[in-house]
Amino acid sequence: MTILTRRSLIGVGAGGLLLSGCDRLSGSAGANAFVAQAEKATYGWQRLIGVGDLAQEFTAADISPVFKANGSTDPQDDAYRRHVDEGFANWRLKIDGLVARPLSLSLADLHRLPARTQITRHDCVEGWSAIGQWSGPPLGPLLKAAGLRPTAKYIVFHCADNYGGALGKGGTQSSGLYYESIDLRDAFHPQTIVAHSMNGAPLTVAHGAPCRMRIERQLGYKHAKYVMRIEAVDSFARLELGKGGYWEDRGYEWYAGI
Numbered sequence: 392m393t394i395l396t397r398r399s400l401i402g403v404g405a406g407g408l409l410l411s412g413c414d415r416l417s418g419s420a421g422a423n424a425f426v427a428q429a430e431k432a433t434y435g436w437q438r439l440i441g442v443g444d445l446a447q448e449f450t451a452a453d454i455s456p457v458f459k460a461n462g463s464t465d466p467q468d469d470a471y472r473r474h475v476d477e478g479f480a481n482w483r484l485k486i487d488g489l490v491a492r493p494l495s496l497s498l499a500d501l502h503r504l505p506a507r508t509q510i511t512r513h514d515c516v517e518g519w520s521a522i523g524q525w526s527g528p529p530l531g532p533l534l535k536a537a538g539l540r541p542t543a544k545y546i547v548f549h550c551a552d553n554y555g556g557a558l559g560k561g562g563t564q565s566s567g568l569y570y571e572s573i574d575l576r577d578a579f580h581p582q583t584i585v586a587h588s589m590n591g592a593p594l595t596v597a598h599g600a601p602c603r604m605r606i607e608r609q610l611g612y613k614h615a616k617y618v619m620r621i622e623a624v625d626s627f628a629r630l631e632l633g634k635g636g637y638w639e640d641r642g643y644e645w646y647a648g649i
């Protein structure tokens with residue numbers, strides 16, 4: 392396990408393709424330098440790192456006075472309750488699977504990392520929307536620091552909450568554990584962050600404490616709350632019913648573009 396420091400992550404950003412690739416494209420050295428750099432690339436996934444379309448961002452004046460909490464809002468699972476009682480002091484976010492250097496991050500580590508703050512609109516498939524401000528480290532540099540392997544194709548988010556076969560939540564066809572997955576294009580999208588704060592305050596339990604994903608170009612159910620483990624995989628066929636997420640296993644689209 393590697394403990395990530397702010398310094399090592401900044402090092403990753405400055406030395407890696409994530410930042411320098413974009414800088415070079417806009418700089419005078421232009422495309423040639425970028426191509427030369429791309430040719431040196433070790434990993435196939437680096438080809439995927441394009442900024443792509445950004446989801447619309449709003450101003451502080453647009454923040455919704457009330458942001459509904461939806462889905463699980465107070466997980467009762469024993470391990471999670473213990474973390475809540477301990478103020479998440481012993482909680483660790485694992486980043487593992489198809490990576491060279493698995494990471495184990497405390498909540499303090501997460502707060503120390505360079506963060507992105509964005510004000511975006513959350514659209515739930517149930518027909519409501521709300522605008523909120525989210526802060527946390529972008530996922531891409533974390534995956535890079537963990538040494539994502541070239542065989543990785545998807546990133547899976549394992550959550551703490553379990554619907555336990557509740558009929559109103561789709562029934563018992565799989566374990567009931569909430570999980571989600573995205574492709575590498577979304578994983579390295581600059582607005583894809585591991586959010587530890589909402590509207591300037593640490594995440595509440597209702598909104599996914601201690602951390603939840605923001606996947607801004609997709610619908611609400613992709614934004615996994617209560618994230619305990621981030622796993623890089625080459626396929627999600629072996630997880631639960633094989634469709635890539637709790638709601639996907641119950642018929643929702645895997646790619647839930649807005």
Ligand SMILES: Nc1nc2c(c(=O)[nH]1)N[C@H]1C(S)=C(S)[C@@H](COP(=O)(O)O)O[C@H]1N2
Nearest residue numbers: 459460461462463515550569611612614616
């Ligand atoms: N772990 C987990 N993540 C989840 C859910 C859930 O039930 N459990 N619900 C999803 C749905 S459908 C929505 S709309 C958003 C709600 O986020 P909010 O509670 O911050 O509004 O979380 C998503 N992420």
Ligand SMILES: [Mo]
Nearest residue numbers: 515516611612
């Ligand atoms: Mo939702």
